[in-house]
Each structure stands twice: as structure tokens, then as C-alpha cells.
Amino acid sequence: MQTQEAAKLEGTATPHTGGFDWIKLMALGGAILLLSPVLPILIDGFNPFFTILIVPPLVGLVLLRFARKVGIVWLGVVSLALLVMNAGFIPDALMHPESPADFVPVSMLTVGGLLAVTATIPAFRAARGRTRISALPKVLGGVAVALVVTSVGASMVARGMITSDAPAAGSTVVEMEDFAFGPQTISAENGEVSLYLTNNDSVRHTFTVDELGVDVSIAPGQSRQIRFDADAGEYRFYCKPHDPGMEGDLVVG
Ligand SMILES: [Cu+2]
Structure with a gap:
């Protein structure tokens, strides 16, 4: 044939x-x-x-x-x-x-x-x-x-194989939904910032703060607990794949 x-x-x-x-x-x-x-x-x-x-x-x-x-x-x-x-x-x-x-x-x-x-x-x-x-x-x-x-x-x-973290006590809950962070302004005390990030979308998001060297990827449906140090000040956080548009302010007092 x-x-x-x-x-x-x-x-x-x-x-x-x-x-x-x-x-x-x-x-x-x-x-x-x-x-x-x-x-x-x-x-x-x-x-x-x-x-x-x-x-x-x-x-x-x-x-x-x-x-x-x-x-x-x-x-x-x-x-x-x-x-x-x-x-x-x-x-x-x-x-x-x-x-x-x-x-x-x-x-x-x-x-x-x-x-x-x-x-x-x-x-x-x-x-x-x-x-x-x-x-x-x-x-x-x-x-x-x-x-x-x-x-x-x-x-x-x-x-x-995605796994989610449990929220740590005292964390600020940040939801990622419809390509937006909620809340868009996060307040934290001077020193350690503790955030519990949940992605409710079907695509990947990141929580990225350039000045602080923070860059975390959160898969669809995933929750991640993160901690980082920050001096008093105002910082812009954003999602790398959806920047500009998906962003907010971190206010450390
Ligand atoms: Cu995003």
C-alpha cells in the first residue's frame, strides 16, 4: 500500500x-x-x-x-x-x-x-x-x-498536583478574582507583612512587589501564605502577566 x-x-x-x-x-x-x-x-x-x-x-x-x-x-x-x-x-x-x-x-x-x-x-x-x-x-x-x-x-x-497553604493567624486575606486584587489597598505594620493570597480565576496570577523583591506565582484555585519584610512606606504590587491593570497599593505604616 x-x-x-x-x-x-x-x-x-x-x-x-x-x-x-x-x-x-x-x-x-x-x-x-x-x-x-x-x-x-x-x-x-x-x-x-x-x-x-x-x-x-x-x-x-x-x-x-x-x-x-x-x-x-x-x-x-x-x-x-x-x-x-x-x-x-x-x-x-x-x-x-x-x-x-x-x-x-x-x-x-x-x-x-x-x-x-x-x-x-x-x-x-x-x-x-x-x-x-x-x-x-x-x-x-x-x-x-x-x-x-x-x-x-x-x-x-x-x-x-497543586497544593494550597493553610492561612496563618493574623494574615491579611487577599483575593484575586476577575483579574483584580481585593482589597486593592493592603495595610500592614512596619516590619513583617503576612498575606494569604487566593486565586479564584482560571488563569495564573502573581503577587509582585519590585521594590521588595517579592514575586509569587499563584495557580488557578490555589491559596498561598506569604511573609516578607517591609519598611514603612507605600509600595505598588501587581500581577506580572496582567500588568498594567491588575495592581494595588501596599501601605506599610
Ligand atoms: Cu494576573
Whole structure:
């Protein structure tokens, strides 16, 4: 069966039909990009930001079907733009598999984006009829699918391993909900600050105070007890992935 297929390819088939070629690899990259915002939408429901992210790869896949060369260029440019736009956010999110709503879309965006960028020039050449039969697209496609499946699985496992701290007596309770801290102004005595941080969102947040060297990651559904020293003064705290916007003031008196 396999040899028949191969023989057919070498004989009569046009360069970009049959087998897993660069154009199909481009389509796979676009499909992974298209699926990357789906998990957050499934978890959180409709979200305009994530829904908009579906549009560019969808347009690319439609173009790839009906105006092949335009679709290849479109997907290449969109992928590169998405990678560049998210470059600041990608490494941090990839360090935290325990937060699937961050980790899975970002790892899919990275894999799908790199795949489409890699495939752009060879796919364009193939669309112009200048192609060489190569096993590389199939290998890259297999690696990409394996990476996506592994990252989803690893994220689910890491999610299940999250543990929460018990609140210490005298701690100030700080809730993180709907991408905001509550309360937004935290008062503390000069000396040791003791906070009990709870994340009620489905994405990861951090409690970060640059001046005090405090940077704690709180997974979805997790509660963490933290203590740190602070001299009297006013400090800005914020969440790294959602800054600006998710912030507050720590007033130490
Ligand atoms: Cu946040």
C-alpha cells in the first residue's frame, strides 16, 4: 500500500498532492494556531480577546484552500506577528504548566507559530511547483503533534498536583478574582507583612512587589501564605502577566 502510494507520487502526481508536504505542514501549523485559544474559551466561556485570536489563522486556512500562495504568505506573517507580540509572555507561561489556561494556549501558539513560520518558504516554493520530495514535513508535523499532546497531558498532571497553604493567624486575606486584587489597598505594620493570597480565576496570577523583591506565582484555585519584610512606606504590587491593570497599593505604616 505504502509503496504503491510512493510510486504514484513519483510517477503522475503533481508536486503538492499526496503525502505530507510543506503545504500540509503549513495547514497543520495554522490549525494548531486556530485551536490555541479554544481551551480558554471552553474553560471560561466566551471571551472577546480569545475569540478574535481565532480569526487570523481561520482566514489563513481558508485562503490556503482557495488562494494557496496568498494563504501561505498570510499564515507566515500572522504566525510571525503572533510570536513577536507574545514574546514577552511566552517564556513565563511555559514555566508554569500548572495553569492549563495559560500554558496550553501559549505552548500551542509557540508550536503552531514556529511550524507555520518554518514552512512558509518551502510551502511557497512548493505552491509554485518547485518542490522536492522530503520526509522533513512529516517529521516536523509528527514532532509538533507530539509536543502539543504532551504539553496538554503534562499541564493536566501539573494542575492536579497543586497544593494550597493553610492561612496563618493574623494574615491579611487577599483575593484575586476577575483579574483584580481585593482589597486593592493592603495595610500592614512596619516590619513583617503576612498575606494569604487566593486565586479564584482560571488563569495564573502573581503577587509582585519590585521594590521588595517579592514575586509569587499563584495557580488557578490555589491559596498561598506569604511573609516578607517591609519598611514603612507605600509600595505598588501587581500581577506580572496582567500588568498594567491588575495592581494595588501596599501601605506599610
Ligand atoms: Cu494576573
